[in-house]
Amino acid sequence: MISFEAGKEIAQVELHSLHLHDGLYIPELMLSEAEKVRAAAFCSLEARRMFVAGRTLCRSIVSRITDCTPAALSIAITPSGRPYLPDHPDIDFNLSHAGNMVVLAVSRGGHVGVDIEPLNLFSEAEVREILPLILSAQELNDLHHLTSQQRQNEFLSHWVRKEAALKCLGHGFLADPQSVTLIQKNTTFGIIESPPREAVFVHSGQFKCGNGSDLQWAVAASTMIAEPIWRHNLDLVHFMRVV
Ligand SMILES: CC(C)(COP(=O)(O)OP(=O)(O)OC[C@H]1O[C@@H](n2cnc3c(N)ncnc32)[C@H](O)[C@@H]1OP(=O)(O)O)[C@@H](O)C(=O)NCCC(=O)NCCS
Known part of the structure; x- marks a missing residue:
């Protein structure tokens, strides 16, 4: 089992949320040519809107750290689809979308993953069906004693956490x-072990958006991290000025 090392450096991850109100479209000004092509290929206008918002949020925030203009930031993609910064291997980011919300995680000196999902993502019947396909034997065992409602909440x-x-x-x-x-x-963090360890x-935690669209969130990092710092953005107007 992997144990925590005393005195090991604790990194800080920033989480940036963007609530994209209904009907608000973000111009594609900051996107690279490849991102514009990808945006144009979405069949769903909603998926396209959220993709553009995510990449715009990412370019806006990361460009401030890397000291280059948002549009000039180079974002590459691994064969499994993971976006990364080829010119800044010390900085990592990850994105997640759900409903009208985009969340960006940014870290220094290690990899990061983020996931957000609406609290009502799965029905009780869906949880019963999916649970054994997602959880390991040990995790299943830990949920065994819970009531159906508790298991539904715990499963989400x-x-x-697993997706992150x-x-x-x-x-x-x-x-x-x-x-x-x-x-x-x-209470603050756990470890995931997977071969090869x-x-x-x-x-x-949970994220209160009001209007009944509350979210469950998780951020995962390859180095030990402190409680993440949240920055909530209600719009992208001030980002668009930095193009
Ligand atoms: C990563 C994955 C779990 C995300 O699921 P999702 O339901 O789209 O959920 P989210 O909204 O939380 O995440 C989407 C973001 O994850 C990031 N992402 C995509 N693939 C990723 C990967 N392999 N690892 C880490 N992050 C990834 C992207 O930033 C993406 O947003 P963007 O395309 O707007 O930039 C899912 O896409 C997956 O399993 N992908 C890997 C397998 C695959 O289908 N690859 C296709 C390309 S080969």
Whole structure:
């Protein structure tokens, strides 16, 4: 089992949320040519809107750290679809969308993965069906004693933490989610172990958006991290000025 090393450096992850109100479209000014092509290929206008918002948020925030203009920032994609910064290997980011919300995680000196999902994502019947496909034997055992309602809530937090961890590792759901086990270490973070014993440190919680669209969130990092710092953006207007 991987244990925490005393005195090991604790990194800081920033989480940036953007609530994209209904009907608000973000211009594609900051996107690269490849991103514009990808945006144009979306059949769903909603998916396109959220993709453009995510990449614009990412370019706006990361360009401030890297000291280059948002449009000039080079974003590459691994064969499994993970975006990364080829010119800034010390900085990593990850994105997640749900409903009208985009969340960007940014870290220095390690990989990061983020996931957000609406609290009502799965019905009770869906949880019963999916649970054994997602959780490892150990995790299933831990949920065994819970009531059906408790299991439904617990399953969503497991799902979100696991997706964040798999995104941090770069596989996404190309990896078998049952092959990783989340081990709760204390109230603030856990460790995921997966062959070949890559440790991932996870923070998670709930995000109150009001209007009944509350979210479960999780961020995972390849280095030990402190409680993430949240920055909530209600619009992208001040970002668009920096083009
Ligand atoms: C990663 C994955 C779990 C995300 O699921 P999702 O339901 O789209 O959920 P989210 O909104 O939370 O995340 C989407 C973001 O994850 C990031 N992402 C995509 N693939 C990723 C991967 N392999 N690892 C980490 N992050 C990834 C992207 O930034 C993407 O947003 P963007 O395309 O707007 O930039 C899912 O896409 C997956 O399993 N992908 C890997 C397998 C695959 O289908 N690859 C296709 C390309 S080969």
